[in-house]
Amino acid sequence: MKHVTRGLRVAGWILCTVGLATVALATTLGGVGSSRVLSESMAPSIKPGDVVVTRPIALSRLGVGDIPVLLDPRRGSTPIAHRILSVEPTTEGYAVLTKGDANPAPDAGPLIVTSDPVPVVWAVVPLSFLPPIDVRLLLGGMAVFAALALGSVVHSMVRPEPDDAGSSSAPHFSNQDLPR
Numbered sequence: 569m570k571h572v573t574r575g576l577r578v579a580g581w582i583l584c585t586v587g588l589a590t591v592a593l594a595t596t597l598g599g600v601g602s603s604r605v606l607s608e609s610m611a612p613s614i615k616p617g618d619v620v621v622t623r624p625i626a627l628s629r630l631g632v633g634d635i636p637v638l639l640d641p642r643r644g645s646t647p648i649a650h651r652i653l654s655v656e657p658t659t660e661g662y663a664v665l666t667k668g669d670a671n672p673a674p675d676a677g678p679l680i681v682t683s684d685p686v687p688v689v690w691a692v693v694p695l696s697f698l699p700p701i702d703v704r705l706l707l708g709g710m711a712v713f714a715a716l717a718l719g720s721v722v723h724s725m726v727r728p729e730p731d732d733a734g735s736s737s738a739p740h741f742s743n744q745d746l747p748r
Contacts, residue, residue, distance in 0.1 A: 599624045601687050603637060603647065604695075609668030610635070610649060619693040620649055624685035627662055630655050635689040636664070638679055649689055650675060 601622045605614050614620060614635075622637055630636060630652060637649045650666035653674055657663075661682035667674040 599685075600690070601637075602693075603649070605649070606646075607668075609671050610651075611670045613669055614649070614689075614692050615694070617695055619695050620689045621691040621693065622687035623690040625688045627681060627684040627686055630662065630664065630681075630686060630688070636666075636681075637687045637689065638664070638666070638681060640675070640679055642676065648675070654678070 602619050603622070605616055605618045605620060608616055620635075620637070625634070625636075632652050632654060634652045635649050636652065637647050639645065640648050648666070648668075650668045650671075652664055653667050654665045655662055656678070658680060660680050662680070663678040664681050665674055665678040
């Protein structure tokens with residue numbers, strides 16, 4: 569039973585490490601991005617402090633209900649992640665009308681979106697309980713922690729266990745055995 573429990577624990581750590589490494593690699597190489605949410609405009613589904621994970625979607629595939637991360641020139645350089653109410657093709661691109669779930673009215677007029685692909689919210693990581701930190705730093709730290717924990721578990725698996733008398737099957741040396 570001891571070996572089964574240990575095997576399940578190791579499998580869990582391996583899955584955790586692979587998952588974290590996949591997220592870290594995807595955010596670095598695969599076009600997947602992440603952003604920390606700053607406002608309450610999408611509450612209760614997305615709260616301030618949560619992290620939205622985005623994936624690129626072709627501009628022509630945007631639809632009602634999607635939550636793209638767009639730059640609204642009327643708001644400066646701060647990106648917004650609001651739900652799409654309507655999408656209409658135009659000669660310049662696509663006119664996208666959005667609204668924050670918690671906002672009483674749609675955003676002021678549609679945005680003309682020309683960038684292709686568009687980052688769209690794919691997952692929400694509820695981290696609103698944490699103080700503001702860089703998301704990449706958090707993911708990297710989690711991956712390092714998982715790798716160290718996995719190494720510790722693997723080390724404990726290969727370390728010889730004591731027999732019933734309490735002694736280990738590994739060789740034991742005392743100070744008297746050392747050359748002088």
